[in-house]
Amino acid sequence: AKPIEISPSMMCVDPLNFEAALRQVERVGVDMLHLDIMDGHFVPNMPMGLGIVEALHKATDLPLDVHLMVADNDFFVEQLAKMGVSQVSVHLESSKHLDRTLARIRELGMKAGVAINPGTSLAAIDYVLERIDYVLVMTVNPGYAGQAMTPASLRKIADCRDLLAFRGFDLPIQVDGNVSFENIPGMVAAGATNLVAGTSSLFHRSASLTDNKSRMLAAI
Numbered sequence: 001a002k003p004i005e006i007s008p009s010m011m012c013v014d015p016l017n018f019e020a021a022l023r024q025v026e027r028v029g030v031d032m033l034h035l036d037i038m039d040g041h042f043v044p045n046m047p048m049g050l051g052i053v054e055a056l057h058k059a060t061d062l063p064l065d066v067h068l069m070v071a072d073n074d075f076f077v078e079q080l081a082k083m084g085v086s087q088v089s090v091h092l093e094s095s096k097h098l099d100r101t102l103a104r105i106r107e108l109g110m111k112a113g114v115a116i117n118p119g120t121s122l123a124a125i126d127y128v129l130e131r132i133d134y135v136l137v138m139t140v141n142p143g144y145a146g147q148a149m150t151p152a153s154l155r156k157i158a159d160c161r162d163l164l165a166f167r168g169f170d171l172p173i174q175v176d177g178n179v180s181f182e183n184i185p186g187m188v189a190a191g192a193t194n195l196v197a198g199t200s201s202l203f204h205r206s207a208s209l210t211d212n213k214s215r216m217l218a219a220i
């Protein structure tokens with residue numbers, strides 16, 4: 001089986017203690033940093049912008065995993081390429097020319113992902129599989145931390161894994177939203193290989209980062 005990767009959702013840290021939180025995350029050990037870029041249009045929130053991506057690129061060696069939740073993907077993709085980003089996912093729902101945008105992400109030297117909202121069918125990814133390096137299955141409606149997993153999430157992760165296998169693509173599946181200690185076993189069993197860790201796991205208020213990381217590993 002593929003190793004399970006952990007990508008902490010940095011919008012969950014206290015913005016007034018961002019650097020201290022970054023160092024803690026580095027110490028506890030993670031695979032990449034999940035950066036949610038929202039523009040207030042595609043989703044009704046905007047916790048982090050391009051400035052933080054640029055600052056993180058200078059401050060850490062961890063790969064940057066950007067999740068774009070914006071109306072204008074093409075603008076942000078061009079900007080991110082200049083900031084040393086390793087991988088970027090764009091939403092199916094905000095892409096007019098999805099195939100072209102994905103091709104451009106790779107052309108700029110980044111890994112390309114497609115993110116899919118809970119209510120959107122998986123069918124549309126079938127014809128861009130040749131263009132992508134991973135799929136991001138949203139398990140909450142994007143925009144906010146601390147929401148409950150949407151009901152069909154586990155079924156959808158499994159359907160995504162089946163579709164990939166049927167077409168012969170052994171790609172990572174990232175899951176984002178309420179990736180909790182309780183939900184992780186089901187998500188991994190369904191085929192998730194990259195866990196976006198937010199307030200329901202790594203940044204759970206009840207315990208330290210170290211303890212939360214151990215609890216995550218135990219759930220995998």
Ligand code: DX5
Nearest residue numbers: 009145146177178198199200
């Ligand atoms: C939105 C974010 C959130 C969040 C995940 O795209 O990535 O889903 O921070 O954390 P929790 O565990 O609070 O759902």
Ligand code: ZN
Nearest residue numbers: 036067176196
């Ligand atoms: Zn995200």
